[in-house]
Amino acid sequence: MEETPEKLERLNVPALDEILGKAFKVLDDGFVRLVDYMGSDSSIVQAARVSYGKGTKKIHEDRGLIRYLIRHRHSTPFEMCELKLHVRVPMDTWRQWIRHRMANVNEYSTRYSVAIDSSQTTSESEWRLQSGGNRQGSEGYFPIEQGRLLSEAEKKFHDDAVKLYQDRLELGVAREQARKDLPLSTYTEAYWKVDLHNLLHFLALRMDDHAQLEIRNFAKTIGNEIVSKWCPLAWEAFLDYRVNASGLTRIEKEIITAFNKQGKEKAIQKAIEFGLLNEDLTQAKKSRERDELEEKFEDLGFTIPWK
Amino acid sequence: MEETPEKLERLNVPALDEILGKAFKVLDDGFVRLVDYMGSDSSIVQAARVSYGKGTKKIHEDRGLIRYLIRHRHSTPFEMCELKLHVRVPMDTWRQWIRHRMANVNEYSTRYSVAIDSSQTTSESEWRLQSGGNRQGSEGYFPIEQGRLLSEAEKKFHDDAVKLYQDRLELGVAREQARKDLPLSTYTEAYWKVDLHNLLHFLALRMDDHAQLEIRNFAKTIGNEIVSKWCPLAWEAFLDYRVNASGLTRIEKEIITAFNKQGKEKAIQKAIEFGLLNEDLTQAKKSRERDELEEKFEDLGFTIPWK
Amino acid sequence: MEETPEKLERLNVPALDEILGKAFKVLDDGFVRLVDYMGSDSSIVQAARVSYGKGTKKIHEDRGLIRYLIRHRHSTPFEMCELKLHVRVPMDTWRQWIRHRMANVNEYSTRYSVAIDSSQTTSESEWRLQSGGNRQGSEGYFPIEQGRLLSEAEKKFHDDAVKLYQDRLELGVAREQARKDLPLSTYTEAYWKVDLHNLLHFLALRMDDHAQLEIRNFAKTIGNEIVSKWCPLAWEAFLDYRVNASGLTRIEKEIITAFNKQGKEKAIQKAIEFGLLNEDLTQAKKSRERDELEEKFEDLGFTIPWK
């Protein structure tokens, strides 16, 4: 580690400096706003080279090294970059957000101050139907006429909630108690600081189709508007090796390998052994694992041996 | 470390086994319920003796060692004990609770299932007035007649909120979206698992008078009903050295020492130097630090040099 | 969540109770020893069902649910299980072990007590050659005769190190300073407590072929001797979906899909686009990513389009 220059400049990322302070709007009244950052793609490389010492020097160029690190799930060099955001989020979304423990948070206090006078409202075209297949998801939208009624009821309820809260404050009820019936749709604000490794983990989970639409919108804004400019090489590798990658389980691997090396019959036999099919080849039994396998095979253009 | 017996029994704490599963009621419809635990006072001692090796054996008896560890803020031996609770808490309180990151959590999902049909209600005698001095606190209660009106308005609002939520579900709105206007008073449930070190930190902050009444009630129930039975020696030391202890700042120490060793004039001079008093001895300037010092001195029975 | 029985029994895993305290030997003088545990497969299920509420009841049986959770990387239910081990490990291995931050540790203190009088010795058949391909690995063993010389030199050095340490102690050098030249091969001991989620992460990294042999032996002992008995369903799913699974990157998926749906030429074109091959189909350029892809394809029995 000969390179320890006695004079350093701070690392700046000009594309980020341009958006410092800019509020990227999310939902009807939320935002994500970059406050500060530490590091960049080159800090990831720098940290990796401390770990690996002279060994790596010049062998890989930066892009190759960063891609290698993400492909092989090396996490510590990505912890060397840090991002600080100012966000405005409905409390309902914040309940999911705050579950990511490896971050630093200062949230607006409604004990100390009067709550933010804004709730997330749902326009007539945004009301979503309960998904049948996925117990925790939604699927499709209500027709506008029904949506209008839902939005009107929501509006009335928000007005009532604001009035209840203000009445309490005017009477002198303590803020910490007056807030007890604020709807979860009430906006809150926070400073949120996180390292790139934990941020990518957050984004992998929250940009995913299974994440709720609201937090997904925040995650996509953070990813597309900020991280993509901050660390473009890490971002590209993250998309290739995490977001748009998928896994093959031991069972899927063995079925594919059997099919390729020994033929269809052997692959079917494997599937029976693994309990994915009945002995008589009917699929009568419900198997979420088989459903996932078949979907994956179809996406990849494979013949499903038993179909 | 000669003592590594080849056969161990699991450590049981009979006083805890008796309350396993018992719901200790908190607020109108919340509870704290012990689900499982690992370790006890003797695990703290065992861990400390691994760290300190043969050196400590028999020198201290257990109580002395545990008290020493807490007095000197040794934290790792307390991490060797683990507690798992099942709690039912208003979401408003949960927002504070979840800020303690060093714990494991599985919370009831209102995306997956219909929300718990219960909100924390406030009886007519429980409405609190905003504190004047402490921006984030409350002070005293409303008279019953006013409380009654507040409770009635609350009741009506809760009924409206339940109706809004149920109407949405009946229409087929996705659960993840229908819940967006649940009031913060809605109860949630969670499994919460934490080690004793982090639990004591939680209790020190949340049993404190500055904590909001609601979470304070939960914290006191956990402390008094569960921790006191689980690790009685650690609990006693925690009360003596954390909860009922206080600090002396460098400034307070110097003023006390000056007073004791050099007399009143010198102590006053120190206070002026530190900017707590004006040169002419008037206290005209506002100083929260001086206020805190005077309060502490009075509690301890000291003469305040400048009064 | 109607099921909150007012009386619980602690969860015991009889197969684990039998090995409580038993030292599983690792390396020449190390061990792993189970001290205590909290939870089991059924605690994972219990926690998942708190999260998902009534929704999941009886839909999945336990095995299916646990497999689903691991396949989809749900981590929090696995945090509800906790393990406490007593380990004896060379300091060199401990340097790697301790990098896993999400665990509780009490290590034997060589400030407080005299260092453990044992170093990891290498028998004549255990000396490993530096790997050529993998900068951080080893590959193959020295012949016995060379190994014998290496072991003799090691023995002499260990004796010198012990003597140096003891001479210092006898002269009255402070233990904290006398220890400064202990070889990294010196054994240390610790209590190590970790939840199942973080333990599986540790095992996934440290049971891997890329992990150093020494820590790999510890990891395999923990996995095979303890976790497999503690949570057999989680262990089986972990092997199927983590240890013996592999990933397909976006690039690999697109090449496979192109090959299956559009034929060999299209797959080759994709590989050129991704920069894995030169335009003229020679593979002249060095590409670690292409090497990994080819290896994966061969394992799965695929034809490599450009070969």
Added chain:
Amino acid sequence: MEETPEKLERLNVPALDEILGKAFKVLDDGFVRLVDYMGSDSSIVQAARVSYGKGTKKIHEDRGLIRYLIRHRHSTPFEMCELKLHVRVPMDTWRQWIRHRMANVNEYSTRYSVAIDSSQTTSESEWRLQSGGNRQGSEGYFPIEQGRLLSEAEKKFHDDAVKLYQDRLELGVAREQARKDLPLSTYTEAYWKVDLHNLLHFLALRMDDHAQLEIRNFAKTIGNEIVSKWCPLAWEAFLDYRVNASGLTRIEKEIITAFNKQGKEKAIQKAIEFGLLNEDLTQAKKSRERDELEEKFEDLGFTIPWK
């Protein structure tokens, strides 16, 4: 929170920019070197004001607010500042350092690269005697003549260790195995990134007299050379309220209060009740707690009631 300017500048601390990259020497061949930072005193204030909202604006000026936050152990605003250091540390010291889990680390890998060819050497005047009273400390120095002999033995051992390591490498032993007998005095290097809250915790423990001299020197260098310039207001408050403050236990408070309010006899009676003295006022029983109390009372200029 009206102040969300659409354009921000990054926060720079000119006094820190001047020392970016400068290696502050510690021990014979170690150093601490600032690589990057995020935030400053004003970021602490900014974060606190997000939490407290409009409420705090202009009420406190910055210094008062920061002092208040440290006095009352508010930790989250300090997490908004982040520091990245490059350090060179003996492995023996690193073993203590790495126990602070709330930091990000990339350490030089001796699997990947040849170990750093430098060991911490002890000059003839630096050999310390084992403390009698404090089992884990040292006390006083060896006379030069004895020190010289110790240093000579150390030198010889270091030479032997280097030779053993190099012989192994030359023979082709894998680096990961060749390193197994490196002395703990061997230097390692790392990038270490930590937030200000966790850094102050580290410094409070490691600048303390009970910390081992070697890590204390590193901690003092970080504190005095870097943190004091980075966040001077936080640093001043930290010294006043943590480093140079002390605690009064419940027992000490009650004895002081009894003495001040009810007189000497009552104070003695309290001490007997608490088990610090025998009934007959002899102090015959050994009590570390009483020793600590007496020392504290003497420092503060109090009369010890029973002396």
